[in-house]
Amino acid sequence: MTARHGLIGFDFPVRSDAISSDPKTDNRIDAALYNHLLGVAAIPLIGSAAGSVLVATASWGSVDEKLLSGWLFLVFAVILVRIRLTQRSIRHIKQNGYKRVEALVYAWTTGLSGIAWGICGLLVNHADTPAKVVIITAIQSMIMGGVLTLGAFLASFLAFALPEIIPMMVVLLVSGGVANTVLSIYSLIFLVLMIGIARRYNRSLRQTWQLTFDNQDLLSALTQANDRLAILAETDGMTGLANRRRIDEALVTEFSRLRRSNAPSPC
Amino acid sequence: MLDVDCFKSYNDTYGHVAGDDCLKRIASVFQVTLNRASDFAGRYGGEEFIGILPETDHDGATQLAERIRAEVEALDITHAGSLIGPCVTVSLGVVTVNCSAITSFLDAVALADQYLYHAKALGRNQVCAWNGFRPEPAVLDGQSN
Numbered sequence: 112m113t114a115r116h117g118l119i120g121f122d123f124p125v126r127s128d129a130i131s132s133d134p135k136t137d138n139r140i141d142a143a144l145y146n147h148l149l150g151v152a153a154i155p156l157i158g159s160a161a162g163s164v165l166v167a168t169a170s171w172g173s174v175d176e177k178l179l180s181g182w183l184f185l186v187f188a189v190i191l192v193r194i195r196l197t198q199r200s201i202r203h204i205k206q207n208g209y210k211r212v213e214a215l216v217y218a219w220t221t222g223l224s225g226i227a228w229g230i231c232g233l234l235v236n237h238a239d240t241p242a243k244v245v246i247i248t249a250i251q252s253m254i255m256g257g258v259l260t261l262g263a264f265l266a267s268f269l270a271f272a273l274p275e276i277i278p279m280m281v282v283l284l285v286s287g288g289v290a291n292t293v294l295s296i297y298s299l300i301f302l303v304l305m306i307g308i309a310r311r312y313n314r315s316l317r318q319t320w321q322l323t324f325d326n327q328d329l330l331s332a333l334t335q336a337n338d339r340l341a342i343l344a345e346t347d348g349m350t351g352l353a354n355r356r357r358i359d360e361a362l363v364t365e366f367s368r369l370r371r372s373n374a375p376s377p378c
Numbered sequence: 379m380l381d382v383d384c385f386k387s388y389n390d391t392y393g394h395v396a397g398d399d400c401l402k403r404i405a406s407v408f409q410v411t412l413n414r415a416s417d418f419a420g421r422y423g424g425e426e427f428i429g430i431l432p433e434t435d436h437d438g439a440t441q442l443a444e445r446i447r448a449e450v451e452a453l454d455i456t457h458a459g460s461l462i463g464p465c466v467t468v469s470l471g472v473v474t475v476n477c478s479a480i481t482s483f484l485d486a487v488a489l490a491d492q493y494l495y496h497a498k499a500l501g502r503n504q505v506c507a508w509n510g511f512r513p514e515p516a517v518l519d520g521q522s523n
Contacts, residue, residue: 349398349406353420356426361418362483365430369475 122187140320142209147263147316148218149204155253155260155271156190159224162249163187168229169245174237182230189227196220215266224269228253236286245295251278254305257372262309265315269306276302379490380408380446382425383467387459398453400466401425407449411442428487436474436509443470443505451503467503469494480509505507 122269163186167179200217203210229248235246254272259270276298283295346358380405389397405419408427412419416428418518440516447468455466471494474484489508497506 347421350402350421352405358420361430365432366483
């Protein structure tokens with residue numbers, strides 16, 4: 112049994128029966144993936160900081176310096192805001208556990224970084240050719256990094272990737288010229304591919320957590336059943352007293368205890 | 379060790395469902411009376427029950443057995459086929475295990491069984507006990523039921 116998951120032209124057949132349809136398990140998986148997202152939150156922020164400095168350095172001179180400084184300031188302001196939001200979310204999940212709405216709100220705040228980088232894409236036509244290559248590569252690299260770090264929570268990945276690359280694609284498309292149009296189309300293909308990869312990665316993570324939870328559930332069900340069987344195995348079903356097996360065990364135990372203490376014990 | 383007197387005839391007279399119910403009530407008395415944490419009560423099989431009373435002297439164990447006998451009689455479960463009286467009764471064999479006299483728990487169980495049948499032979503609805511010291515008891519003639 113297969114189902115189609117993917118985007119236009121990039122459908123991947125994925126076994127749909129491997130993923131739970133049980134909302135309770137889904138919620139546990141969502142919580143685990145949200146934890147994953149929070150756990151690796153530092154990496155995209157560091158990437159954003161380092162990437163923005165590199166882009167500014169490469170474009171310095173070809174792009175208006177005031178615009179570049181303003182953009183750098185914006186990127187770092189967003190990083191600071193997201194550090195605070197991440198710390199707050201980590202505190203909340205520790206105190207109150209996983210809340211779906213809160214997780215979605217946090218995921219969408221990743222979009223702040225997407226918007227900051229999207230503004231960088233608007234500057235693409237102000238840059239000379241080498242700087243243009245740097246900007247386009249940086250924007251695409253940020254999305255590739257996002258697959259790994261934000262892909263755990265697709266809402267977060269999409270909130271970042273779409274506003275990050277679409278402004279640049281639009282600017283390239285409307286500015287005319289064959290090269291710009293091709294760059295725009297390439298960026299679109301790249302975006303679609305990356306969304307496809309993020310979805311597959313997300314699905315693998317979900318399946319991994321599903322297996323983990325299935326194993327946990329199975330183990331606890333087995334332990335419970337085993338405890339019950341252990342009691343049943345030494346209980347007389349009718350009277351609820353110890354059965355013959357348990358009596359024999361108790362007699363052996365009492366005799367070895369008696370041999371040690373040498374005290375009288377009636378039988 | 380405890381055995382219900384004339385239980386086969388109880389089953390024959392009242393049916394196995396009533397027989398089970400009777401055993402449950404006796405089991406309950408048995409368990410409630412052996413109420414110390416270290417006491418152990420079990421169903422040995424059929425209508426036979428066994429109790430283990432660690433750290434209990436001969437008099438204490440005999441008194442407890444007598445109390446169980448009296449309380450089962452007080453349950454007043456009608457038993458028209460009984461050879462003893464109008465209601466269900468039990469016989470008990472008590473053995474005090476002394477290290478020097480009994481070396482294996484199988485001996486203890488066998489002896490308790492012997493005293494139980496001695497109690498039966500003496501007319502049922504009674505306790506027959508051995509204090510666990512030498513000389514070892516003579517083989518008792520008992521008649522099973």
